[in-house]
Amino acid sequence: MAYDAVSVEGIKYLLPELVLVSGILTLFIITNLGDAKIRLPLTRLRIPALLGGNRFKWNSDPRLPGVISVFTFILAIAMLIQTLGGDTCNDLVEKFCAETTILTTTGNNPVDLLKLDSFSRLFELMFFLALLLVSAASINRLQADSNPSNDDLDQLLDNRRQVDFHLLLLISGLGMTIVAMSMNLFVLFVGLELASLPIYVMVAFHKESKAGTEAGVKYFITGAISSAIGLYGMSLLYLWSGSLQLSVLEATWAAMATPETLPLFGISLLLVGFGFKISAVPFHFVAPDAYSGASSPVAALLATASKTLGFIGLMRILMIITLPETGDAAVWMLAFGILSVVTMTWGNLAALGSENPKRMLAYSSVAHAGYMMAALVAVAAWKNGSFVENNSGGVMAVELIIGAIIFHLFVLISFKIGAFMVISHLETEDEVTDMSSLHGLAKREPIIATSMFVFMLALAGVPPLAGFMSKFLMVTGIVQVASADVLTNTEIDLIPTFLGMHWTFFLAISIFINSAISLYYYLRIGVLMFFEESTTRLPLPKVSILRFVILLCALATIFLGINSDWLVESAIEAASTLFTNS
Amino acid sequence: MAENKLNDGMYVIGGLFIAIAAMMFLSPISLMEDDWVTLPLIGLPILGSLLLMGFSSAVPAWRKESISETIKYASLGISLIVLTITSLMMTDILMNVHWANITFNQYMYEVEYNWIESIGAEWHVGIDGLSMPMVWLTALLVPVTIITTWNEKKPWYYHPLLVLMGGCLIGVFVALDFFMFYVFWELTLVPMFFLILNWGGKERKYAAQKFFIYTFSASILMLLGIIILYLLQDPSTANSSITGRSFDMHEMIKNAQQEVILGNIWLGAGTQKLLFVLFMVGFLVKLPVVPFHTWLPDAHVQAPTGGSMLLAGVMLKMGGYGMFRIPISMFPHAVVEFQMLLMIIGMISLFYGAWVCLGQTNLKRMVAYSSVSHMGIILLGIASLQPLGFAGAIFMMFAHGLISPMLFGVAGAFKHHYHTLEIGSMRGMAKHSPWLGGNMMFSWMASLGLPLLAGFVAEVAVLVALWFEFGWWVIIPGITLAITAAYYLWSMQRTIFEGGENTQPPESLGDEKPKDIYLTEKVGLMALAILIVIFGIFPFIFFEMMSGYSSELIESVLLDEISGRWG
């Protein structure tokens, strides 16, 4: 069904986004209530209002903005779930799916702008969940200095900073939802910028420390250049096809008999933009700096939501626009294959010796991008291989792979954010600059340490945790497309069987080897926590909400591994809508 | 501060309850009438130990001592319940089961629940003549280990970890679903990792990581095999699965026997070999065989007594068990093709391991290498492709599962009471610690294959089978038997005996007086010793079912391939 985006029916489908907008407004208004001068957020500008004097006691509480944003996100999730529905999938326990709804521009010749289907809805849910966890974790986290005091002025400043921070979070969330829904490359890009610009600020938010500003500058400069390059590539595509609608681009691409220079350049440059988002080698260099300079919740956001944005873009471009229906190999296949192997290996090797836990997590995040890229490559192999799927009962391999990527992006929220939250909790005590902060954590905080270990094992892909399921699904997909041809051939011996595999099979091998390498540094964290002695045996400062988030993440990590039924089906459903109704 | 910790523990317990409840709610795992495996054998130890550990973590540090006895007894209680149930199973009391007469690929106590329906993973458990001894062994070793290492440090985590380990191991042995099998396979690493890391020796950090990474890396290849096998199925096998396939081991083993489904040969020669290699790498590293063995000495030397008892007793057997359950049952062509290779690897492990033992100065290291050597015998039994060889290999798994815990228990007691593991650092243990010396001698004698002790039957069976298949190759195991005797006796002479009128305690003891083993250690070790004797004199208690299983396996899987070779 297609609706006008600004009509009543159309707006109805955008309820979650509206909730975010109203959240932004609420945040703005409530924190200024009672003040004679209304402060513009993120600035020191104050506009004199007609009424009032000083702010009230209750709305100068530094925790208030955080609470507001948390409730906004919870409400947004509720709205999101409420908008799900239809005849086939009204049971959320069974499957997370939505009817496909297309929102168009106003006018006589409407253009499809946004598509609401299970793909976009699932991604929205992911964004909201990530943002919810991050905002919950930063309710009373981002003080101006590490020693909170009851001084009113300090509180006021804190409150101001908190307003700014959560406002940025909400705005970023708005951008993310647009990315998830867009049917037009430019809209996608606008959403991406809307999501990224606040993140640049958030990375630099730690402005009291040298590292924070440095990270912000580096991340901003590199990010801006990457997205500019990406945008230039997009403009080349526009020059070539005359439209940035995904459907038009797809059709034009399919109609292209011989590869032309312009679209190839365009696609390549566009990939740079998204490559930066997912921090693929060689666009990843700033990632460890940014992660280590930014505060941990922001780094968590970079590692999950921001990466997810990049993957949405990649899926749109690679899976919809440039994937040939049959026959030829996708143009990006070899390039991406090489990049994926380099990325995962680089990430893991670099993480291996990293002494800063945040940098280590950053490198591990790079490696995980490599795994998912490898999965994307396999999709191309499926399309170009001669293997005809005997699809009598199961889903297509390609859906399995995309579903696996979606699954992985989803579960990353639980264990990647969880890991950063543990670091965040450590930061409440002192700066986390090297591994010694983790020393002896198990003796100080057994629960936190155990959770951290669970996150690490999940990142390494140890069963039965969530990280294992995602890797398992990915590899299954890759192996399926790479090996089915040769394995059903009963005539040949071992060596031909092995050599007869499509080369993407070695991507699976590469994932396995890399998992083994990665285990080294993930386990090292566990060893540091459970083995090394710390200087103190006192527990960490008590920050209940952080603990709650960490425990929630840990339980989710375990639960999504042991009982991933719902999520697997939803992810695959989402993957299939990516292909079917474009 | 103390208050704070208590709250955290409550979180955990509450969270666990919620998690369990959620699992119950979302996947219908419930204790049904005939399900004696899921909850009693796996659920009870795993959940119980997690609860115990959660409870311990909730107790503030200064009060932990006061709960340690409670935790110990609770752990022991759980493990004894498991032992009781498995013993009842073994003795056919629970259900009237004739373990020796089960046909191939038929399982007792079999139950199936949906687990992760979307990919076709099921909670599918069952026991047959192959897994019953292993399950019983596991169930037995956990309480024995708990008793033997009753006085270990930090018992509030240590003993529940042992119980947890036991639960995971039983999970491996009863799993009839590849997914479940793999999950439990890897899950066993975690408690062992912690056991080594927290209670181990000086180099425990290195050893724990090496152990985990090494075996994990190897089993990743096994995972690849599982995935390929999964994908090779007809995609209309499982309706509820989105891929249309399932992980059902039972079904796949059956299909592998039929060879032809949907008009195609299901597993071609090349595919079989590829899968065989992938699975075998995982199992051989776990077993372990030369040259993939170097994780074992490090892990064993560093692991605490209880850890190495379970590690050597059951964890190594996972490799052997896996070989029988998957590659041999499913890829007959590859088995026959690779027979010679297996034999050579087995020979190398056996022979080389024994020589390395001879050159060791560390007692635990020597015992660890003797495990490598003995695991070679398992491989030889498999390579023989004889019912007797198979049965011998399985019995070797079982017997070594009794003997090696005793070896490590004794070595651990030695370390504990004498603060050293150097062979030859002392003389005359028989005088200072007659019980320790006696147990040490007994276990070493059992390990070198003395008749009427458990290991002998297995060795003889394997050697006979080996002769049938390979003839004069049997000389090498023969020589190894002599070398084995040599290194044990040499060590015995330099540790237990000698010393003259005034025997020399080791220097590491300082001014302490040498002590004998505690009552708990005595009880644990004697229990093992008695079992070793019982199964040495009456091997048929288990040998019958092993032999039945082996004959069934050969007849229904391998016979065609083997006779094909004869022409």
Add this chain to the structure above:
Amino acid sequence: MAGDVSVEFWVATIPFVPLLTFPIILFLGQYFNGKDWWKNILKEGGAISLMSMGVVLILTSMVVAQFIGEMHHGQGKDILDWITFDVLRSDGMTNGVNLGFGIYIDHVSLMLLFVASFLCFLINWFSIGYMNTDKINDNRNHRFYAEFLIFCSGMLGMVLADNFLWLFIFWEIMGLCSYLLIGFYYEKPSAASAAKKAFLTTRVGDVFLMIGLIIMWNIYGSLEFDVIFGWNYFTNPVDMTLLKTALILMFIGAVGKSAQFPLHVWLPDAMEGPTPVSALIHAATMVNAGLYLVARMFPIFTGTADSNLIGDLADVGIIIAMIGGITAFMAAGIAFVQNDIKKVLAYSTMSQLAYIFTGLGAALWFASKGKSELALFALGASLFHLFNHAMAKGMLFMASGSVIHEMHHAHHHISHGEHEGFDAQDMTNMGGLASKLPITSTAMAAGSMSIIGIPLIGGFWSKEGIIAKVWKAAIYDGGYLLFIPAILLLISAGMTGFYMSRMWFMTFAGKPKTKVAEHVHEETPWIKFPLVILTFMTLGGIVFASLHFVNWVSTGHALHYDLVYEMKHAFLAMDKEGVIDSTFLILTWATIGLSSLIGPIIAMSLYGGNLKDGEKAIPTVSWLVKISGMVRNRWQFNNKSLAESGLAEALRRRLYFDDLYDWFCLKIIVPIGLGAALFDKKGIDGVIKGIESGSQSTSTWIRKLTTGSARDYIMMVALGSLLLVGLIWGMV
């Protein structure tokens, strides 16, 4: 009637009586050690063990009484299905093969059963006297009795087992006990090392035995005596080369167990154990296991010969005889120069066992050639020698134990507890004990005479039989290779005469050589009884020869017939039909002359001598002392140059065999082990460590690329763009 008696279930309980008793002693001893009632009433477990052995002896007597003379062929009875399994052969699957435990009884096992239980009982009796009065044994005698009982059950089980596998199992158990008992004084490094040596040497033999058994099993499809002995070689032909190999491998096992060349090195060292142990294990019972095994092979030889496979297995007989001959000679030679009383006996044991082996070799050779009558007599002679030797040697060891014990006591008495520098076993410290130890000296004299083969006394009959049969095989039946053992045996007979006499005279005749020897008294209780009993057994050995113990298949001879035959044979070399063979007449008398006259007389002239004035030996031995004194006075000569020659030195060093083996272990085996360990650490584990350190350094290097400069990052983004463009364009 013959053959009517069937083996009953209760026979199987014989080995289990001691097996069930030993834990009782062990645990009671561990907990009540030092308690008065335990020490005095229960004799630290000795009483319990003696009762157990008494029960065994009674049961054995019942079995013997039931079967003796009633039975022609061996009979088996399955008791227990031990392990059951299927076998896959190239002709298909065989179902339900069983390796079970059962009882097998025939004349051989009956005889050994009797020997074992009888001697075990007596030695147990002796031990109560010997062990419990020795200070060094305080608080550990329960261990002795426990191990003793396991040993007994091993021996009894081995004799009764109805298949080779269980024979092997019990065989190994005896090996374990021998290890434990030799190492009884574990704190003595020499004892610990001797125990290890014994176990390892026999283990080497056992490995061969095991392989041999496996091959046997492959040939016959079973290890049961019933199956193997009743094999029909016509219908089920077997690979004779393989069978021969198997038999030789099994024989190597027997060589290890019975301490024959070249695996003999352990036996002399094994004398580190307490004397009853030496008596029990290393003279009377365990060393007979190897002989028993070889005797068990006999029906295979007759079976093949019956199936017209004549001579196919004759080589095995020759090899056995050859090993026997070499050992007999070598051991006798080494025994010449030993001063330790127990070492002399040890080498004598080796030598006498070698006699039996040679006899068995001849028997097997005959059997293989199809000469069953001769084979039976050779076998009979060998087994009879086994019997005689067991009785005599058991007694000799006990007597030597008595000597040592009393010497020890005397020394203790004189030196008030100082032990340094005095060797109670050294014969150069003794002399003239005949008057101090009347019963011991009598027993020792009887035993020595039996071993030497003084006419009409125990061992004489059997030894003559063996020598005659070996010569017969060599001369008349084409076994020319058997000349070597035949000649060696003949020479050894003379040598035996020398070294046994030397031992007796050094110990009992002449003047006391030390002060200690003057103060010896025969006072310890419990140790006289076995000596007396065994003296009679030894002297009257011929009586037992007629009890059908020795005949494989009874030919229906009455008691006196065998007796007369033996006598005729010994003195007149008359065969069954009464024909006197002049060659053998010469041979027989030559043997008698060598062993009974020349050997002892030389010994007397060197070591004999009258007692100290005023001392009087009891009449049973006083004549011997007197003769020796006469001889010595008549023919005294100096053997100094001979004693200091290189040959004597070589003999003292045991012909360098121990040195060779030590060198082999220390310079070959141990370095290989150390090398393997080093290779494992540096080579195999080095690769793993190399991977680890390699990836660590790669990590350091790769992280250096993240320079920290934003401009570098921008440049990398630009380069990456170019790379992507290049790759994508390049692929098209």
Add this chain to the structure above:
Amino acid sequence: MIDPSWVAGLGVIIFSIGLWGAFTRKNAIIVLMCIELILNAVNLNFVAGAAHYGDESGWMYAAFAIAIAAAEVAIGLAIFLSLYSKHKTISLDEVELLKN
């Protein structure tokens, strides 16, 4: 009317200058200006495409791109300010605290 391909060609040149400048200049502000140059190249492309295809959306894209560029500049300058207040420099070469 100018052929749109000339416009696009100019865009290529500007893009190249921008990219070149971005990784050769040390001053953060100048780098930011180079980024603006790239975005201008983008705008030129959009405008050229819109003119070529007669597609109104191209104009709109260009307008949005300008807005985005403006927002980026605003944020960039703010971040540079805080950089300057902490490091007393805006030379990209002098901030190398975080590395490896």
